[in-house]
Amino acid sequence: MILSVILTGQCYSASQTNQESLQVTQASLTDFRQLSIRVLAAYKTPPRYIGSTPKWHLFLKKESRKAVGKRFSTIFGYKIPRKHTIDNGWDLALPIRIDPDRCPEVSHYSDDRRRFSLPIGEEIADRCMGINAK
Incomplete structure (x- = not known):
């Protein structure tokens, strides 16, 4: 329990249960x-x-658990300085509500860990930001 409090205190998390998206x-x-x-x-x-x-590459991670027959989800936020290069990334206009399950994972990291790539396709950004969501 104490470790859980320490770990969740290290990054942004939403306090709601069963959270599917984050503003x-x-x-x-x-x-x-x-x-x-x-x-x-x-x-x-x-x-x-x-x-x-302009300053950060942003990431969200949703962790879900099931307890006493109910599903609980918490979303954590992470950032990497924009000085690192990303291939196929996009600019994010804030504020925005994001469901991280609709967004891509990094598809490739360079050997020197100075750059990373995302899957190619304009529809990936649109889906992540909820544009033309189905």
Whole structure:
């Protein structure tokens, strides 16, 4: 329990249960945990890229659990400095509501961990940001 409190205190998380999306604002970015690309690449279930602001590449990760017959979800926010290069990324206009399950995982990391790539396709950004969502 204590470890759980320590870990969740290290990055932005929503306090609602069964949360499927998160309103990302300029103010909420201060609560996103800053990561290196090495740490991002090491996640067994990686956060999903949601877009980039002038200063940050942003990621969200949804963790879900089932307890006492109910499903509980919490969304965590992460950021990487924009100085790192991303292929096939997009600019994100804030505020925006994002469902991280609709957003892509990084498809490739460079050997020197200075750049990373996302799947190719304009429809990927549209789906992530809820444009033309079905």
